[in-house]
Amino acid sequence: MEYVQEGPYRFRIRREGDMRVPGVVFASAELMRDAEKSLEQVANVATLPGIVTASYAMPDVHWGYGFPIGGVAATAVDDGGVVSPGGVGFDISCGVRLLAADCDRRTLEPVLRSLMDGLGRAVPRGAGPGGLWRPGGHQLERILAGGSRYAVEEGHGEERDLWRCEDGGHVADADPGQVGARARERGTGQLGSLGSGNHFLEVQEVTEIYDERVAGAFGLAPGQVCVMIHCGSRGLGHQVCSDHVRAMDRAMARYGIAVPDRQLACTPVASPEGRAYLGAMAAAANYGRANRQLLAQAARRVLRREAGARLTLVYDVSHNLAKVETHTVDGEPRTLCVHRKGATRAFPPGHPELPEDLRAVGQPVLIPGTMGTASYVLTGVPGGDAFHSTCHGAGRVMSRHQAARTTGGPQVRARLEADGIAVRPASSRGLAEEAPEAYKDVTAVVEAGQGAGLCRKVARLVPVGVVKG
Numbered sequence: 209m210e211y212v213q214e215g216p217y218r219f220r221i222r223r224e225g226d227m228r229v230p231g232v233v234f235a236s237a238e239l240m241r242d243a244e245k246s247l248e249q250v251a252n253v254a255t256l257p258g259i260v261t262a263s264y265a266m267p268d269v270h271w272g273y274g275f276p277i278g279g280v281a282a283t284a285v286d287d288g289g290v291v292s293p294g295g296v297g298f299d300i301s302c303g304v305r306l307l308a309a310d311c312d313r314r315t316l317e318p319v320l321r322s323l324m325d326g327l328g329r330a331v332p333r334g335a336g337p338g339g340l341w342r343p344g345g346h347q348l349e350r351i352l353a354g355g356s357r358y359a360v361e362e363g364h365g366e367e368r369d370l371w372r373c374e375d376g377g378h379v380a381d382a383d384p385g386q387v388g389a390r391a392r393e394r395g396t397g398q399l400g401s402l403g404s405g406n407h408f409l410e411v412q413e414v415t416e417i418y419d420e421r422v423a424g425a426f427g428l429a430p431g432q433v434c435v436m437i438h439c440g441s442r443g444l445g446h447q448v449c450s451d452h453v454r455a456m457d458r459a460m461a462r463y464g465i466a467v468p469d470r471q472l473a474c475t476p477v478a479s480p481e482g483r484a485y486l487g488a489m490a491a492a493a494n495y496g497r498a499n500r501q502l503l504a505q506a507a508r509r510v511l512r513r514e515a516g517a518r519l520t521l522v523y524d525v526s527h528n529l530a531k532v533e534t535h536t537v538d539g540e541p542r543t544l545c546v547h548r549k550g551a552t553r554a555f556p557p558g559h560p561e562l563p564e565d566l567r568a569v570g571q572p573v574l575i576p577g578t579m580g581t582a583s584y585v586l587t588g589v590p591g592g593d594a595f596h597s598t599c600h601g602a603g604r605v606m607s608r609h610q611a612a613r614t615t616g617g618p619q620v621r622a623r624l625e626a627d628g629i630a631v632r633p634a635s636s637r638g639l640a641e642e643a644p645e646a647y648k649d650v651t652a653v654v655e656a657g658q659g660a661g662l663c664r665k666v667a668r669l670v671p672v673g674v675v676k677g
Protein backbone atom coordinates (compact mmCIF):
# COMPACT_ATOMS: atom_id res chain seq x y z
CA MET A 209 0.00 0.00 0.00
CA GLU A 210 1.41 3.39 -1.00
CA TYR A 211 1.66 6.29 1.41
CA VAL A 212 3.35 9.66 1.71
CA GLN A 213 4.91 11.31 4.74
CA GLU A 214 3.22 14.63 5.59
CA GLY A 215 5.08 15.47 8.79
CA PRO A 216 7.46 13.89 11.29
CA TYR A 217 4.62 11.85 12.82
CA ARG A 218 1.98 11.83 10.08
CA PHE A 219 1.56 9.66 6.98
CA ARG A 220 -1.22 9.73 4.40
CA ILE A 221 -2.65 6.84 2.38
CA ARG A 222 -3.99 8.38 -0.83
CA ARG A 223 -7.69 7.91 -1.58
CA GLU A 224 -8.16 5.31 -4.31
CA GLY A 225 -10.65 2.66 -5.44
CA ASP A 226 -13.70 2.55 -3.16
CA MET A 227 -12.10 4.64 -0.43
CA ARG A 228 -14.36 7.60 0.48
CA VAL A 229 -11.66 9.37 2.52
CA PRO A 230 -7.87 9.06 2.78
CA GLY A 231 -6.08 7.06 5.48
CA VAL A 232 -3.98 8.93 8.04
CA VAL A 233 -1.41 7.14 10.20
CA PHE A 234 0.22 8.88 13.18
CA ALA A 235 3.64 7.30 13.65
CA SER A 236 7.37 7.94 13.57
CA ALA A 237 9.22 6.60 10.54
CA GLU A 238 10.34 3.65 12.66
CA LEU A 239 6.86 2.83 14.00
CA MET A 240 5.54 3.14 10.44
CA ARG A 241 7.46 -0.02 9.54
CA ASP A 242 5.25 -1.97 11.98
CA ALA A 243 2.14 -0.03 11.02
CA GLU A 244 2.61 -1.04 7.35
CA LYS A 245 1.17 -4.49 8.12
CA SER A 246 -2.20 -2.89 8.96
CA LEU A 247 -2.52 -0.30 6.17
CA GLU A 248 -4.82 -2.54 4.14
CA GLN A 249 -7.28 -2.49 7.06
CA VAL A 250 -6.95 1.31 7.40
CA ALA A 251 -7.84 1.61 3.69
CA ASN A 252 -10.75 -0.85 4.02
CA VAL A 253 -12.26 1.22 6.83
CA ALA A 254 -12.05 4.29 4.54
CA THR A 255 -14.72 2.68 2.32
CA LEU A 256 -17.44 2.68 5.00
CA PRO A 257 -20.62 4.63 4.16
CA GLY A 258 -20.74 8.04 5.82
CA ILE A 259 -17.11 8.09 6.98
CA VAL A 260 -15.79 11.65 7.35
CA THR A 261 -12.34 13.26 7.19
CA ALA A 262 -10.12 10.16 7.27
CA SER A 263 -9.65 6.60 8.46
CA TYR A 264 -7.11 7.10 11.26
CA ALA A 265 -4.47 4.83 12.75
CA MET A 266 -2.77 5.56 16.07
CA PRO A 267 0.98 4.90 16.63
CA ASP A 268 0.23 1.54 18.34
CA VAL A 269 -1.81 0.25 15.38
CA HIS A 270 -1.81 -3.47 14.61
CA TRP A 271 -3.95 -6.03 12.81
CA GLY A 272 -7.43 -6.64 14.21
CA TYR A 273 -10.84 -8.07 13.37
CA GLY A 274 -11.93 -6.01 10.32
CA PHE A 275 -10.79 -2.68 11.74
CA PRO A 276 -7.17 -2.42 12.89
CA ILE A 277 -6.54 -2.20 16.63
CA GLY A 278 -5.52 1.43 17.05
CA GLY A 279 -8.10 2.56 14.49
CA VAL A 280 -10.42 5.58 14.72
CA ALA A 281 -13.27 6.20 12.27
CA ALA A 282 -16.19 8.63 12.52
CA THR A 283 -19.35 8.44 10.43
CA ALA A 284 -21.97 11.15 9.91
CA VAL A 285 -25.12 9.99 11.71
CA ASP A 286 -27.47 12.22 9.66
CA ASP A 287 -25.91 11.24 6.35
CA GLY A 288 -26.30 7.46 6.22
CA GLY A 289 -23.22 6.92 8.39
CA VAL A 290 -22.84 3.36 9.61
CA VAL A 291 -21.91 1.71 12.88
CA SER A 292 -19.76 -1.41 12.74
CA PRO A 293 -19.22 -3.78 15.70
CA GLY A 294 -15.78 -4.56 14.22
CA GLY A 295 -14.92 -0.90 14.86
CA VAL A 296 -15.37 -1.46 18.59
CA GLY A 297 -14.02 -4.98 18.88
CA PHE A 298 -15.05 -8.06 20.81
CA ASP A 299 -14.02 -6.75 24.21
CA ILE A 300 -16.55 -3.93 24.34
CA SER A 301 -15.42 -1.09 26.64
CA CYS A 302 -12.14 -2.79 27.41
CA GLY A 303 -10.29 -0.03 29.21
CA VAL A 304 -8.02 1.13 31.95
CA ARG A 305 -8.60 2.33 35.50
CA LEU A 306 -5.84 3.99 37.52
CA LEU A 307 -5.93 4.40 41.29
CA ALA A 308 -3.38 6.39 43.32
CA ALA A 309 -2.29 5.20 46.76
CA ASP A 310 -1.46 7.42 49.72
CA CYS A 311 1.97 5.80 50.07
CA ASP A 312 5.26 5.55 48.20
CA ARG A 313 7.21 2.55 47.02
CA ARG A 314 9.58 2.49 50.03
CA THR A 315 6.61 2.00 52.40
CA LEU A 316 5.45 -0.91 50.31
CA GLU A 317 8.77 -2.74 50.02
CA PRO A 318 8.58 -4.73 53.32
CA VAL A 319 5.04 -5.98 52.57
CA LEU A 320 5.36 -6.42 48.80
CA ARG A 321 5.33 -10.22 48.81
CA SER A 322 2.22 -10.52 51.00
CA LEU A 323 0.55 -7.68 49.09
CA MET A 324 1.08 -9.41 45.74
CA ASP A 325 -0.03 -12.78 47.17
CA GLY A 326 -3.15 -11.08 48.52
CA LEU A 327 -3.90 -9.42 45.18
CA GLY A 328 -3.23 -12.70 43.36
CA ARG A 329 -5.81 -14.45 45.56
CA ALA A 330 -8.36 -11.63 45.46
CA VAL A 331 -8.53 -11.19 41.68
CA PRO A 332 -10.44 -13.85 39.70
CA ARG A 333 -8.80 -14.36 36.29
CA GLY A 334 -8.31 -16.70 33.37
CA ALA A 335 -10.55 -17.36 30.39
CA GLY A 336 -13.34 -19.26 32.16
CA PRO A 337 -16.09 -18.39 34.65
CA GLY A 338 -15.57 -17.02 38.16
CA GLY A 339 -16.14 -13.49 39.44
CA LEU A 340 -16.46 -11.40 42.59
CA TRP A 341 -20.19 -10.80 42.33
CA ARG A 342 -22.74 -13.25 40.92
CA PRO A 343 -25.70 -10.98 40.14
CA GLY A 344 -29.04 -12.48 41.06
CA GLY A 345 -32.65 -11.52 40.29
CA HIS A 346 -32.79 -8.22 38.43
CA GLN A 347 -29.23 -7.25 39.32
CA LEU A 348 -27.70 -8.08 35.92
CA GLU A 349 -30.37 -5.93 34.29
CA ARG A 350 -29.44 -3.05 36.56
CA ILE A 351 -25.72 -3.49 35.91
CA LEU A 352 -26.36 -3.40 32.16
CA ALA A 353 -28.34 -0.18 32.60
CA GLY A 354 -26.29 1.45 35.35
CA GLY A 355 -22.66 0.26 35.13
CA SER A 356 -20.36 1.50 37.90
CA ARG A 357 -23.14 3.75 39.21
CA TYR A 358 -25.23 0.72 40.13
CA ALA A 359 -22.19 -1.09 41.57
CA VAL A 360 -21.50 1.93 43.82
CA GLU A 361 -25.18 2.12 44.84
CA GLU A 362 -24.88 -1.51 45.93
CA GLY A 363 -21.91 -0.65 48.15
CA HIS A 364 -19.05 -1.49 45.75
CA GLY A 365 -17.24 1.84 45.86
CA GLU A 366 -17.45 5.52 46.71
CA GLU A 367 -19.60 8.22 45.15
CA ARG A 368 -16.37 10.11 44.30
CA ASP A 369 -15.32 7.20 42.03
CA LEU A 370 -18.13 8.11 39.66
CA TRP A 371 -16.93 11.68 39.05
CA ARG A 372 -13.63 10.29 37.87
CA CYS A 373 -15.12 7.78 35.42
CA GLU A 374 -15.77 8.51 31.75
CA ASP A 375 -19.54 9.14 31.44
CA GLY A 376 -19.87 9.24 35.24
CA GLY A 377 -19.46 5.45 35.25
CA HIS A 378 -22.38 4.51 33.03
CA VAL A 379 -23.20 4.92 29.37
CA ALA A 380 -26.63 6.41 28.81
CA ASP A 381 -28.90 4.85 26.16
CA ALA A 382 -28.05 1.29 27.12
CA ASP A 383 -30.73 -1.12 25.95
CA PRO A 384 -30.36 -4.31 28.00
CA GLY A 385 -33.21 -5.83 25.94
CA GLN A 386 -30.76 -6.11 23.01
CA VAL A 387 -28.36 -8.29 25.04
CA GLY A 388 -29.17 -11.90 24.18
CA ALA A 389 -29.68 -14.87 26.49
CA ARG A 390 -26.28 -16.45 25.82
CA ALA A 391 -24.48 -13.14 26.50
CA ARG A 392 -26.35 -12.79 29.82
CA GLU A 393 -25.53 -16.36 30.75
CA ARG A 394 -21.83 -15.73 30.11
CA GLY A 395 -21.95 -12.41 31.94
CA THR A 396 -23.62 -13.77 35.07
CA GLY A 397 -20.64 -15.90 36.03
CA GLN A 398 -17.82 -13.46 35.21
CA LEU A 399 -18.64 -10.13 36.85
CA GLY A 400 -15.61 -8.91 38.79
CA SER A 401 -12.90 -10.80 36.90
CA LEU A 402 -9.89 -9.86 34.78
CA GLY A 403 -10.05 -12.34 31.92
CA SER A 404 -6.94 -13.66 30.26
CA GLY A 405 -3.57 -12.71 28.80
CA ASN A 406 -3.37 -9.03 28.06
CA HIS A 407 -5.56 -8.10 31.05
CA PHE A 408 -3.87 -7.29 34.33
CA LEU A 409 -3.89 -5.58 37.68
CA GLU A 410 -0.53 -3.93 38.27
CA VAL A 411 1.05 -2.17 41.22
CA GLN A 412 3.15 0.68 39.83
CA GLU A 413 5.39 3.51 40.96
CA VAL A 414 5.33 7.03 39.48
CA THR A 415 8.93 7.62 38.34
CA GLU A 416 8.57 10.81 36.35
CA ILE A 417 6.27 13.80 36.21
CA TYR A 418 6.32 15.87 33.01
CA ASP A 419 3.71 18.43 34.06
CA GLU A 420 3.36 19.10 37.78
CA ARG A 421 0.19 21.16 37.55
CA VAL A 422 -1.70 18.59 35.53
CA ALA A 423 -0.30 15.65 37.52
CA GLY A 424 -1.35 17.41 40.73
CA ALA A 425 -4.90 17.83 39.44
CA PHE A 426 -4.97 14.14 38.49
CA GLY A 427 -3.71 13.26 42.00
CA LEU A 428 -0.24 12.01 41.00
CA ALA A 429 3.17 12.77 42.55
CA PRO A 430 6.71 11.35 42.12
CA GLY A 431 7.40 8.10 44.00
CA GLN A 432 3.70 7.45 44.56
CA VAL A 433 2.30 3.94 44.38
CA CYS A 434 -0.56 3.37 41.92
CA VAL A 435 -2.73 0.45 40.86
CA MET A 436 -3.59 0.09 37.18
CA ILE A 437 -6.40 -2.26 36.08
CA HIS A 438 -6.92 -3.30 32.45
CA CYS A 439 -9.97 -5.41 31.61
CA GLY A 440 -13.27 -5.28 29.76
CA SER A 441 -16.68 -6.87 29.42
CA ARG A 442 -15.54 -10.50 29.33
CA GLY A 443 -17.72 -13.14 27.60
CA LEU A 444 -20.79 -10.90 27.71
CA GLY A 445 -19.19 -8.27 25.46
CA HIS A 446 -17.75 -10.93 23.17
CA GLN A 447 -21.16 -12.52 22.72
CA VAL A 448 -22.84 -9.15 22.08
CA CYS A 449 -20.30 -8.44 19.35
CA SER A 450 -20.71 -11.89 17.74
CA ASP A 451 -24.53 -11.71 17.83
CA HIS A 452 -24.70 -8.25 16.27
CA VAL A 453 -22.01 -8.88 13.62
CA ARG A 454 -24.15 -11.82 12.48
CA ALA A 455 -27.31 -9.72 12.40
CA MET A 456 -25.59 -6.92 10.44
CA ASP A 457 -23.96 -9.34 8.04
CA ARG A 458 -27.45 -10.61 7.13
CA ALA A 459 -28.95 -7.10 6.92
CA MET A 460 -26.26 -5.19 4.99
CA ALA A 461 -27.49 -6.03 1.49
CA ARG A 462 -30.93 -4.59 2.33
CA TYR A 463 -29.24 -1.21 2.82
CA GLY A 464 -27.22 -1.56 -0.37
CA ILE A 465 -23.97 -1.77 1.59
CA ALA A 466 -21.03 -3.81 0.32
CA VAL A 467 -17.77 -3.92 2.32
CA PRO A 468 -14.34 -5.16 1.21
CA ASP A 469 -14.11 -7.47 4.25
CA ARG A 470 -17.05 -9.26 5.90
CA GLN A 471 -15.54 -8.42 9.28
CA LEU A 472 -16.53 -4.81 8.59
CA ALA A 473 -20.24 -5.75 8.71
CA CYS A 474 -22.21 -2.57 9.40
CA THR A 475 -25.59 -0.89 8.98
CA PRO A 476 -26.65 2.76 9.24
CA VAL A 477 -26.55 4.13 12.79
CA ALA A 478 -30.23 5.06 12.38
CA SER A 479 -31.32 1.58 11.16
CA PRO A 480 -33.06 -0.87 13.56
CA GLU A 481 -29.92 -3.06 13.47
CA GLY A 482 -27.64 -0.07 14.13
CA ARG A 483 -29.75 1.12 17.05
CA ALA A 484 -29.99 -2.42 18.44
CA TYR A 485 -26.20 -2.78 18.35
CA LEU A 486 -25.54 0.60 19.96
CA GLY A 487 -28.04 -0.20 22.75
CA ALA A 488 -26.45 -3.60 23.37
CA MET A 489 -22.95 -2.15 23.11
CA ALA A 490 -23.77 0.51 25.72
CA ALA A 491 -25.17 -2.20 28.03
CA ALA A 492 -22.01 -4.29 27.58
CA ALA A 493 -19.93 -1.15 28.24
CA ASN A 494 -21.80 -0.70 31.51
CA TYR A 495 -20.98 -4.29 32.42
CA GLY A 496 -17.30 -3.55 31.64
CA ARG A 497 -17.30 -0.45 33.84
CA ALA A 498 -18.96 -2.31 36.75
CA ASN A 499 -16.34 -5.02 36.24
CA ARG A 500 -13.48 -2.55 36.73
CA GLN A 501 -15.31 -1.00 39.70
CA LEU A 502 -15.47 -4.38 41.46
CA LEU A 503 -11.81 -5.15 40.79
CA ALA A 504 -10.84 -1.73 42.13
CA GLN A 505 -12.74 -2.49 45.34
CA ALA A 506 -10.92 -5.82 45.66
CA ALA A 507 -7.58 -3.99 45.25
CA ARG A 508 -8.64 -1.42 47.86
CA ARG A 509 -9.40 -4.12 50.41
CA VAL A 510 -6.04 -5.83 49.89
CA LEU A 511 -4.00 -2.59 49.97
CA ARG A 512 -5.75 -1.50 53.14
CA ARG A 513 -5.19 -4.89 54.83
CA GLU A 514 -1.60 -5.54 53.73
CA ALA A 515 -0.17 -2.01 53.57
CA GLY A 516 -2.62 0.21 55.44
CA ALA A 517 -2.91 2.25 52.21
CA ARG A 518 -5.92 3.96 50.68
CA LEU A 519 -6.62 4.09 46.94
CA THR A 520 -8.22 7.08 45.23
CA LEU A 521 -9.46 6.89 41.66
CA VAL A 522 -7.46 8.91 39.11
CA TYR A 523 -9.64 8.01 36.11
CA ASP A 524 -11.36 5.19 34.22
CA VAL A 525 -11.51 5.28 30.43
CA SER A 526 -12.47 2.78 27.72
CA HIS A 527 -10.43 2.15 24.60
CA ASN A 528 -12.96 0.00 22.69
CA LEU A 529 -16.16 1.94 22.10
CA ALA A 530 -18.35 3.75 19.57
CA LYS A 531 -19.83 7.03 20.78
CA VAL A 532 -22.13 9.62 19.30
CA GLU A 533 -20.23 12.91 19.69
CA THR A 534 -20.30 16.39 18.16
CA HIS A 535 -17.18 17.46 16.25
CA THR A 536 -16.43 20.19 13.74
CA VAL A 537 -16.01 18.88 10.19
CA ASP A 538 -15.16 21.39 7.42
CA GLY A 539 -16.11 24.21 9.78
CA GLU A 540 -19.56 22.77 10.63
CA PRO A 541 -20.62 20.99 13.84
CA ARG A 542 -21.61 17.41 12.94
CA THR A 543 -23.12 14.54 14.91
CA LEU A 544 -20.72 11.67 14.44
CA CYS A 545 -20.53 8.05 15.50
CA VAL A 546 -16.88 7.88 16.56
CA HIS A 547 -15.46 4.33 16.60
CA ARG A 548 -12.38 3.98 18.78
CA LYS A 549 -10.94 0.50 18.74
CA GLY A 550 -7.71 0.22 20.67
CA ALA A 551 -7.73 4.02 20.80
CA THR A 552 -8.42 6.34 23.72
CA ARG A 553 -10.63 9.39 23.82
CA ALA A 554 -8.46 12.39 24.80
CA PHE A 555 -10.65 15.42 25.55
CA PRO A 556 -8.79 18.76 25.84
CA PRO A 557 -8.89 21.28 28.70
CA GLY A 558 -12.21 23.08 28.78
CA HIS A 559 -14.27 20.22 27.32
CA PRO A 560 -17.80 20.43 28.79
CA GLU A 561 -18.00 16.67 29.36
CA LEU A 562 -15.04 16.65 31.76
CA PRO A 563 -15.74 16.70 35.51
CA GLU A 564 -15.28 20.12 37.09
CA ASP A 565 -12.02 19.24 38.86
CA LEU A 566 -10.41 18.17 35.56
CA ARG A 567 -11.87 20.79 33.25
CA ALA A 568 -8.88 23.15 33.47
CA VAL A 569 -6.30 20.45 32.74
CA GLY A 570 -7.93 18.00 30.32
CA GLN A 571 -8.85 14.34 30.40
CA PRO A 572 -6.48 11.78 31.90
CA VAL A 573 -5.47 9.27 29.19
CA LEU A 574 -4.21 5.97 30.60
CA ILE A 575 -1.63 4.10 28.51
CA PRO A 576 -0.41 0.71 29.71
CA GLY A 577 2.95 -0.37 28.22
CA THR A 578 4.05 -3.84 29.32
CA MET A 579 4.57 -5.65 32.62
CA GLY A 580 8.35 -5.20 32.16
CA THR A 581 8.76 -1.64 30.90
CA ALA A 582 6.62 1.42 31.64
CA SER A 583 3.14 2.87 31.37
CA TYR A 584 2.09 6.51 30.91
CA VAL A 585 -0.55 8.98 31.92
CA LEU A 586 -1.25 11.56 29.21
CA THR A 587 -3.77 14.31 28.75
CA GLY A 588 -5.88 15.60 25.86
CA VAL A 589 -4.76 18.76 24.00
CA PRO A 590 -6.61 21.65 22.33
CA GLY A 591 -7.19 20.94 18.64
CA GLY A 592 -6.33 17.24 19.09
CA ASP A 593 -6.68 15.41 15.78
CA ALA A 594 -8.64 12.22 15.02
CA PHE A 595 -11.71 13.50 16.89
CA HIS A 596 -9.67 13.87 20.08
CA SER A 597 -8.23 10.37 20.16
CA THR A 598 -4.82 8.86 20.84
CA CYS A 599 -3.12 5.50 21.37
CA HIS A 600 -4.26 2.88 23.91
CA GLY A 601 -1.07 0.99 24.72
CA ALA A 602 2.20 -0.10 23.19
CA GLY A 603 0.46 -2.36 20.65
CA ARG A 604 1.59 -5.85 19.74
CA VAL A 605 4.42 -6.55 17.32
CA MET A 606 4.28 -10.33 17.78
CA SER A 607 1.20 -12.53 17.76
CA ARG A 608 0.59 -14.53 20.94
CA HIS A 609 1.71 -17.65 19.12
CA GLN A 610 4.94 -16.03 17.90
CA ALA A 611 5.72 -14.70 21.36
CA ALA A 612 5.20 -18.12 22.98
CA ARG A 613 7.53 -19.67 20.38
CA THR A 614 10.22 -17.09 21.14
CA THR A 615 10.31 -17.47 24.92
CA GLY A 616 8.84 -19.44 27.83
CA GLY A 617 6.83 -18.40 30.88
CA PRO A 618 9.57 -19.36 33.40
CA GLN A 619 12.16 -17.27 31.49
CA VAL A 620 9.86 -14.24 31.39
CA ARG A 621 9.13 -14.59 35.09
CA ALA A 622 12.82 -14.94 35.97
CA ARG A 623 13.68 -11.85 33.94
CA LEU A 624 10.96 -9.76 35.55
CA GLU A 625 11.84 -10.89 39.05
CA ALA A 626 15.52 -10.11 38.40
CA ASP A 627 14.33 -6.57 37.63
CA GLY A 628 12.48 -6.48 40.96
CA ILE A 629 9.00 -6.96 39.45
CA ALA A 630 6.82 -9.45 41.37
CA VAL A 631 4.66 -11.61 39.07
CA ARG A 632 1.47 -13.51 39.85
CA PRO A 633 0.47 -15.11 36.53
CA ALA A 634 -2.68 -17.12 35.75
CA SER A 635 -0.66 -19.41 33.46
CA SER A 636 2.91 -19.87 32.31
CA ARG A 637 1.92 -19.92 28.63
CA GLY A 638 0.01 -16.65 29.14
CA LEU A 639 3.12 -15.06 30.58
CA ALA A 640 5.18 -16.04 27.52
CA GLU A 641 2.50 -14.65 25.19
CA GLU A 642 2.73 -11.36 27.07
CA ALA A 643 6.52 -11.06 27.13
CA PRO A 644 7.51 -7.36 26.97
CA GLU A 645 9.24 -7.90 23.60
CA ALA A 646 5.88 -8.97 22.10
CA TYR A 647 4.93 -5.26 22.23
CA LYS A 648 6.23 -2.08 20.59
CA ASP A 649 8.29 0.42 22.59
CA VAL A 650 5.61 2.26 24.57
CA THR A 651 7.84 5.32 24.98
CA ALA A 652 8.23 5.62 21.20
CA VAL A 653 4.45 5.23 20.79
CA VAL A 654 3.69 7.94 23.34
CA GLU A 655 6.34 10.28 21.84
CA ALA A 656 4.73 9.80 18.42
CA GLY A 657 1.28 10.57 19.84
CA GLN A 658 2.60 13.73 21.48
CA GLY A 659 4.65 14.69 18.41
CA ALA A 660 1.57 14.29 16.22
CA GLY A 661 -0.39 16.67 18.48
CA LEU A 662 -2.83 14.06 19.80
CA CYS A 663 -1.92 14.23 23.50
CA ARG A 664 0.68 15.39 26.02
CA LYS A 665 2.72 13.41 28.56
CA VAL A 666 1.90 13.91 32.23
CA ALA A 667 3.52 11.02 34.12
CA ARG A 668 5.51 7.82 33.64
CA LEU A 669 4.96 4.76 35.83
CA VAL A 670 6.95 1.54 36.17
CA PRO A 671 5.72 -1.86 37.30
CA VAL A 672 6.35 -3.06 40.87
CA GLY A 673 4.18 -6.18 40.77
CA VAL A 674 1.70 -7.60 38.29
CA VAL A 675 -1.30 -9.93 38.59
CA LYS A 676 -1.70 -11.26 35.03
CA GLY A 677 -4.84 -12.67 33.50
Ligand SMILES: Nc1nc2c(ncn2[C@@H]2O[C@H](COP(=O)(O)O)[C@@H](O)[C@H]2O)c(=O)[nH]1
Pocket residue numbers: 268277302405406407408410438550576577578579580582583600601602603604642647650671674676
Ligand atom coordinates in the same frame (compact mmCIF):
# COMPACT_ATOMS: atom_id res chain seq x y z
N1 LIG B 1 1.56 -2.17 32.19
C1 LIG B 1 1.16 -3.24 31.49
N2 LIG B 1 0.72 -3.08 30.23
C2 LIG B 1 0.31 -4.17 29.55
C3 LIG B 1 0.36 -5.45 30.11
N3 LIG B 1 -0.13 -6.33 29.19
C4 LIG B 1 -0.49 -5.61 28.11
N4 LIG B 1 -0.21 -4.31 28.32
C5 LIG B 1 -0.51 -3.16 27.43
O1 LIG B 1 -1.91 -2.98 27.38
C6 LIG B 1 -2.28 -2.58 26.07
C7 LIG B 1 -3.73 -2.87 25.91
O2 LIG B 1 -3.97 -3.59 24.79
P1 LIG B 1 -5.31 -4.37 24.35
O3 LIG B 1 -5.32 -4.20 22.87
O4 LIG B 1 -5.13 -5.75 24.80
O5 LIG B 1 -6.43 -3.68 24.99
C8 LIG B 1 -1.32 -3.37 25.19
O6 LIG B 1 -1.15 -2.77 23.93
C9 LIG B 1 -0.04 -3.33 26.00
O7 LIG B 1 0.73 -2.22 25.64
C10 LIG B 1 0.84 -5.58 31.45
O8 LIG B 1 0.89 -6.69 32.03
N5 LIG B 1 1.22 -4.47 32.09
Ligand SMILES: [Mn+2]
Pocket residue numbers: 299302303407439440
Ligand atom coordinates in the same frame (compact mmCIF):
# COMPACT_ATOMS: atom_id res chain seq x y z
MN1 LIG C 1 -9.62 -6.41 26.50
Ligand SMILES: [Mn+2]
Pocket residue numbers: 299302303438439440527
Ligand atom coordinates in the same frame (compact mmCIF):
# COMPACT_ATOMS: atom_id res chain seq x y z
MN1 LIG D 1 -7.88 -3.43 26.22
